[in-house]
Amino acid sequence: MTTSFGAAKPVVLEDPKVQIPSFHGLRIANSRALTHTVHVPSVPSSTRFLVRAVATPTKVETAPEKRSKVELLKEQSNYIRFPLNEELLTDAPNINEAATQLIKFHGSYQQYNRDERGTRSYSFMLRTKNPCGKVPNRLYLTMDDLADQFGIGTLRLTTRQTFQLHGVLKKDLKTVMSTIIKNMGSTLGACGDLNRNVLAPAAPLVREDYLFAQETAENLAALLTPQSGFYYDMWVDGERIMSAEPPEVVRARMDNSHGTNFPDSPEPIYGTQFLPRKFKIAVTVPTDNSVDILTNDIGVVVVTDDKGEPQGFNIYVGGGMGRTHRLEATFPRLAEPLGYVPKEDILYAVKAIVVTQREHGRRDDRKYSRMKYLISSWGIEKFRSVVEQYYGKKFEPFRELPEWEFKSYLGWHEQGDGSLYCGLHVDNGRVGGKMKKTLREVIEKYNLNVRITPNQNIILTDILAKWKRPITTVLAQAGLLQPRYVDPLNLTAMACPALPLCPLAITEAERGIPDLLKRIRTVFEKVGLKYNESVVVRVTGCPNGCARPYMAELGLVGDGPNSYQIWLGGKPNQTALAQTFMDKVKVQDLEKVLEPLFYNWKRKRQSKESFGDFTWRMGFEKLKELVEKWEGPPSVPARYNLKLFADKETYEAMDELAKLQNKNAHQLAMEVVRNFVASQQNGKSE
Template sequence: MRSCSQMPRTLMSPLHKLIKFHGSYQQYDRDERGARSYSFMLRTKNPCGKVPNKLYLTMDDLADQFGIGTLRLTTRQTFQLHGVVKKNLKTVMSSIIHSMGSTLGACGDLNRNVLAPAAPFARKDYQFAQQTADDIAALLTPQSGFYYDMWVDGEKIMSAEPPEVVKARNDNSHGTNFPDSPEPIYGTQFLPRKFKIAVTVPTDNSVDLLTNDVGVVVVTDADGEPQGFNLYVGGGMGRTHRVETTFPRLAESLGYVPKEDILYAVKAIVVTQRENGRRDDRKYSRMKYLISSWGIEKFRSVVEEYYGKKFEPSRELPEWEFKSYLGWHEQGDGGLFCGLHVDSGRVGGKMKTTLREIIEKYNLDVRLTPNQNIILCGIRKAWKRPITTALAQAGLLEPKYVDPLNLTAMACPALPMCPLAITEAERGMPGILKRIRAVFEKVGLKYNESVVIRATGCPNGCARPYMAELGFVGDGPNSYQLWLGGTPNQTSLARTFMNKVKIHDLEKVLEPLFYNWKRKRQSKESFGDFTKPCGI
C-alpha cells in the first residue's frame, strides 16, 4: 500500500470519515505547492484538562518522533498533535491509550471534551465540578469498544466507571435509550453534529460557559457544600459568512437540578438534540438552532419528558469573572501550582524542552486551560525557586512580565494545516498584537490596559472570537471581519463591525477606535463595553 503522503484524497476519505470519531482528521500542508502531502491531526480528550505525568511525557515524545516537533494546546483543554502519517497512526494511538490518555470522541458528531476549571484547588466546589465533568464525559463516551479493537487490539485499558455513571447511562425509564444497541445513547446515527459541555463554579468563567451547548454550574450551600446545579443551554460559536440565518449564540438558563440528578438531566438534553436536531443541513445542526427555532419554553418541556421531572428555577449567582490562573498559587493542600502563558497554545523549541525537563524531574501532573495555557500541579514550596529560574530561561515568564495584550489573546491554528482556514490566525497573531501595542502607545493608552483579542482563520469560531472585545474572523486572503463588544468576563456576544478589513489597514481602522475609547470612556469602562454601540 502506498504511504499516506502518496494516497489520493478519494482513497483516504472513508478512513477520514471513520476516525474522526476517534479524534483524528486528515490534513495536508497548504503551504506546499504541487502534490499534496497528507497527514493526520490527532486530538486528545482530557476532561477538566487533566494530563497525568506519564501522558504529558508520551505526548512530548510523540510530537518529536511522529509529529512536527510541537504540541498544540487547544481552547477545549486538549492536545493537538499535527503531522502524523498514516503508517504511524496505530503506534501513536496505542501509545496515548497505554499512557492513560484517549482520543475517543475528541472529534466527530458526539459529545466533545468536557471543560472545567483547570485550577487544582483542594476546595470542595472545584473538586466537585471537576468530578462532575469527569462523570459527564464518561456518561457520553461511545461504548461499542471498536476504538480499543482498532488501536490496541481489543486490550482492556480503561479503569472501571463509577457505578452512578453506568446506572445513568443504562437507565431507560423515560425512553432515552436504544435498548439493544451497543451505543445506548448514540444509537447508529450518533448526534446531528458536535456537542460541547462545560462545568464550573460560581464566579469562575475560565470555561467560556455561555458558548457551550450545555453549561453546568455548581450551586453550594452557605457552608460550601455542593447541593445542585444551574443548567444553561444553547450556546455555540460557528456561523457562515454572509448567511444571516447562521449566527453565534449565548446559552440561556434552563433551570436547576439537585446534584444526584445531573447525569440524568444532561442525558435528557443530549437525547432531545439527538431526536430533534436538524440532520439535513450541517450549517443548522447544532442545538443552538433547535432552541432558537423552538424557544426555551418548548425546549424545556421536551427535555423534562426525557428527564422525568420538572426543572426547578435557577438559583441566583454572583457576577462572572475570567480567571486565568497564571502565575503561582496555593492549592490548599500544602502544594503550589504554576500557571504558564503559552502564546496561541503552541509548545515548541526551548519552551518544550524545558517543560519536559521540569515535568519529568519533579514528577508533576499537568492541567491544560480553555485559554490555551498550561498549569504545573503539585509543586512543593522548596521547588518554587529552581522551577521559576528554569522557566524564565526558557521564556516562560511570570504574568507580570508578559504583555497584557498577550495574556488573554487566543488564536486557532488556521493555516497551513486546517482545511477550512481562509487566512492566518495563529501565525498572524504575534504581528497583530505588536501592531495593536504600537497603536496603544500612539494614542496614549497605558501599558497595563488591555483588550481581549481573539482571531480565527474562518467563521467557525474555534478560538471563540465572537466573545472577544476585539475579534478577528478570517473572511478572505489577508482579510478579516472585525467583531466588537464582547466583555472581559465573556458574558456578552460581540457584533460585527466591519467586513473585509485587509491586514495592512489594521492601524487605520483601530486607531480611531482606541483613541475614542481613551478620550470618551466612563471610568474603568472596558473596550468591549465602550464599543457595544458600534456593532452593526
C-alpha cells in the first residue's frame, strides 16, 4: 500500500479551516465544506465538540493503485449517506447499485425472491446487532411484532447471535428501522465493511470470567461503532438514541498517541473508507468454544489467575471462512496466536489490530480484502511487529490454554444467582408458526430476557424455579423439546438461509437440510451406527461459508444447481479446518458417498474417534477409493420391530407434535423410547 505508516495525515483543502484525512496516498480536492455536529455518547455536554466533515468530493485524483468500485462508492458517500438518502425517497420498490452497497452499513441487504419468475419482487433483510447475543425482553417482543407486521412472519437466529428479519418492503424500511432503534435495538454495522456483531458465550452464568468476557465484548462493540451519525440521520432524523458508553471506551476511541486515528474526522477510527471488508471479533473464556473462536478476524480469550480473577487476554488473529470455488488463492483460515495483553489494554490492542487492517488490507480486489489474507501474505511476525507500533507496546507471550470444548447450553441450567435458564434448540434458527407464537407467549408472560447462541439457538433467562414445569410443558407442546428428545444430528447442525432470498446462493441450504439430516440418519441406521452417535453437519448454499461449513466434520457447500462440494475433517470442538473431499456431488447421489464413509467409520474407528478425526487418519485418497468401490453394506439380520401405537388418538397426537419437528410420529416415538431406555441404563450404571 502507498500510505505512510502511522497517523493519517490531514490534507488542507481550499478552505484552510476544513481538513479531511488522506487515505492510501489519495488527495481529495474541490470539495465543499459542511458542518456536522457529532456528540460523543456518555460525554458530558460541556465536553461535546464540533467537527468539520467534508461532503461528496466532485473530483478524485488518480490513485497510485487500483481500488474496487465499492471503495469509490464509500469515499463519495458523505460518510455512508449519499445516494442512499435519495434512493429511499423514490417510489421504486428497489434502490440502485450504489445505495445497495451503502445500506449494508446500516444493517440491511436488498434481496428478491428467486423462486419467482418475471418481474422481481424486491424486499430487504434487516440484521440486528446484539453483542453477546443479548436481547432484552422489550426488543424481542418488538422483533416478533415486526416480523408479522412487515416481514414474512418468521424471525431467524443467525450464527453471529443476531436476528434477521426478512421480507421488509422499501416503503416500510424507515418505520421498521426506527422502531428497532427506539426499542433498545440497533442494526448499525450488522453488515458492511466494518466491525460486525461481537460474539461471546450466550450462557447467562453469574461467574466472574463469563461476566467479564461479555462486558469486554460489549465494550469492543462500542469502541468500533461508527460515530459520524449517518445511521441516526437516515432512520430517526438525527436523534441519537444510545445508551451511555463507559468512559474507558471513549478514551480508547479518541486516543491517538500512536497514530491510529484520523484527526478532526467524524470517524476517528474508520475515516472516509471504513475497513477493506467485514471484520469479525469473538470473546470467550478458556474451554468454551461455543463462539467458533478460531474463525474470527480477532479471537479474545479471558485469562484468569488461580482464584479465577481475570488478569488479561490471549489474542488470536486471522480467521475467516469465505472463499471462491476453484480459486486456490482464496481459502478458509484458522486464527493463530498473536500474544497476550493485560486486561486494561484490550481496547487499545484490538484497535491497533483493526487499524493495521485498515491501513494495509487490500482495497483493489474484495476477494482478498479480509485480514486473513494480509496475515497469510506477511506472516505473523511481521503482522505482530506492525500492530505493536500502533499499540505502543510489545505483546507478551501467549498464555497456555486448556483444550477447547463445544458448549451448546441447551436444556435447563442454574445461572448462579438463584434463577434458571433454558436453552432451546431451533432447527436452522428459523422461528415461525406455533413455535414463534408460543415463545412470544412465554417470554411476554414471564417477562424473560433472551440470548441468541452462535449455533442459531435461543436461551430464555432469569427464570424462577417455580416456573420451570409450566414453561417446559407449554414449550414441548409447540415442538420445543428438551435436547434429549431431539435427534443428535440436528443438535449441532447449521445451515445458512440460501435460496430463495440470498442473491449469492447456488443451491439449497436451510430449506434442504431437514431432508438431508433425515437421509443421514437413515444411512446411520443402514450401516449400524447407534442413534446417540452424531457428526457435525453444516450446509451452505455458496462458498462464502456463512454457516461455517469449513469447520464441520461433514460440510456441504453449494457447488452448482442441486449439487454440493463435500468437505471433511473438522472436529466436534471446532478446532480443525476441514478440507475439500469431492466437488459437484449431486444431492440425489449423496448416499453413494456417505454410506461407505459412515460404514467404514463404524468398523475401523479407534476408541471414541470422531468422524472428523477418522477421515484425517484414513486419508482422503483411501476414502475416495472406498467410495468408488462401494457396493453397499453387507446384509444384516432383520431388526426387531416395535409396535408403538395402540390407538388412533395417541398416534394422531404424536403425529401432530412430530410435524412441528419435521418428523413423523414413528420417528418421534422411537426417540422418546430410546432416550427413556438410555436414561434407565445410565441410572443403573450410576
